[in-house]
Amino acid sequence: MRKALIFSFLFLLTASLLPAQESMHTVEFQYAGRSVLVPKLGNRVEVIPILALIGAGAEYSLSAGTYVVALGEQRLQFTPGHKLVLANGVLLNTKEAAVPSPGGIAASISFVDQSLLGPLGFRLEPIPQGYRIAPGARFADPVSVRPAAADFAATTTLVLTLDRATAAVAEPAEDGGIVVRFDDSSPRLDPTARLQSRRVRSITSNGREVVIKTSPDIGLLNSHLLDDPPRVIIELGAVIPKPTPAPAQALERSGPPPIVIDPGHGGKDTGAVGGNGLTERDLTMAVAQRLAAELEARGLAVRLTRDDGEGRALTDRTALANRLEAKLFVSLHANASTFSSVRGAETYYMSLDAQATDAAAAATAKLENEAGEASDERSDLDLILWDLAQTSALNESAELAVAVQTRLNALLDLRDRGVKQAPFVVLTGATMPAILVEIGFLSNPAEASRLARPEHQQELARAIATGIEAFLR
Amino acid sequence: MNRRVFWIIAAAGVSLALLVWLLAGPGRRVVNRQEVVEIDALPTPTPAPEQRVMLLFGGSDGMLHPELRSVPMPAEVHERVRMVVLEVLAGPTGDLQPVVPWPAELNVVFVDNKGNAFIDLSAPPEPLTGSHTELLLAYGLVDSILLNCPELTAVQILFGGQEVPTLTGHLDFSRPLVLNKRFIAS
């Protein structure tokens, strides 16, 4: 009996060692005539030896909990357990996360291929004994695309700056606009880029192409590539309009340029809600309608961005103002704070954090493009005019903000929370003086009950209208 | 020799030999031109010296107000960003109010070589409202980080591992934000 127990113990001991040994097997990775056996843990492999094989160093910051992978100028960052990788300044959402392991960090083969080696310009190719690391990005390896635009008298220069060289072709799209096709890369738009142009409505990426929507009758005049840094230069201008009228034509204005009033939020988005049940959505609509009546009584044309109860995307609101070539854009909101004591009205205008540098890049590209041609002087002049236009649009927004805020302070018993600058989504890309007015705090009980009163809504509308009128004079 | 003892010794010897073979055996695969790639050991952390940091929190006037605090500040920028964010998330010690109005966790800190920091917070459990809420949260974090990490130029805040266009429908969170002192009380 005792003997049997000892035997079964020894049998179990050896048997338990076998599967452990089986799961600890290795996978071979080859690169440039060298190879390394990498421990495999379930369906994951140790990452650090693979990176070391291509000469990339991986450093772990213990207190930040982040790995930084460096290869030449390239930098990758990722955090164990989180599905995010920062690849050369571009954020990538990954399907899975890397996990801590005996060797530091382990990840699946697809994570290593797509999220680590891909952004560094390598790809994995299966071979009988494991994988070969090959230089060159696989299709769908990301290329960061940073758009910038410069509007000139008759044309717009659009510059797409790429973070690495790759084949790209710009072509007119079937539905108008332009597509930029990338043969072996997946374009990702740089989220830090701001774009302002009266001839470009939107730039999007579907992962394979960059799609540029243009204003009516604006199309591709020509395009070419520049190196160092790699750029796609696209010239936009008037093209012969297509005979089929776009349904959007119904939206185009007739008559003088209107003032576009944007009642904040709408539809299911109620915005802030006061203790009295008053919603920002309904309040901004009430004040917008009163403001429209005030302005129309002063002989000014007005358009609202939304109907009663109906929602509208933030970017659509500015796009409508641009399309109508609006005189001014005024977005109305009511505020909320975690401090119930905070009250008062504030007026905001846009801050152009990243735009200045992008604008300079676009203008420089136009100069480079035309270097050697006879139009150098004209380009210089265009550049100066364009620069002035940008600065003056911002200065005008600031003037409009001050004019409105002064009336809100003077005509009403509101504490001055002043004029401030911040990058608001709804003001992004507006090509006319544009402001966002916060008419008061719904989180302050006294202010919420006052904002609910029609007489107060009328006072606010009159104050804003007087400010607008003063600015236009 | 007792038969039982003999069997025990024999079995132990066999299993030891088996163990040695198992550990050494499968590694004997021939690999062409294999090189041993040296992996540097993880650096052992040394305690960072304490430094005064300026953290921004909300005041009853609706503006951001500084609170000075001495915390260990590591030399590495990643770690300093993490330290500052954790201190802001921990909240004020005095009369000021937190700028992040839910018990958020800091998931990820990235710093790129253009001076942008990316921080990922756990998402708010329910939708927030008001541009004021959004502005205090954004610049409470962004300005606190940038004032204490002067080598950085901008900070993008992500929520729940995602880039978001906006938090309450006003401020643009889809790109890094630069220092904006207009919300700090003078």
Ligand SMILES: [Zn+2]
């Ligand atoms: Zn709002």
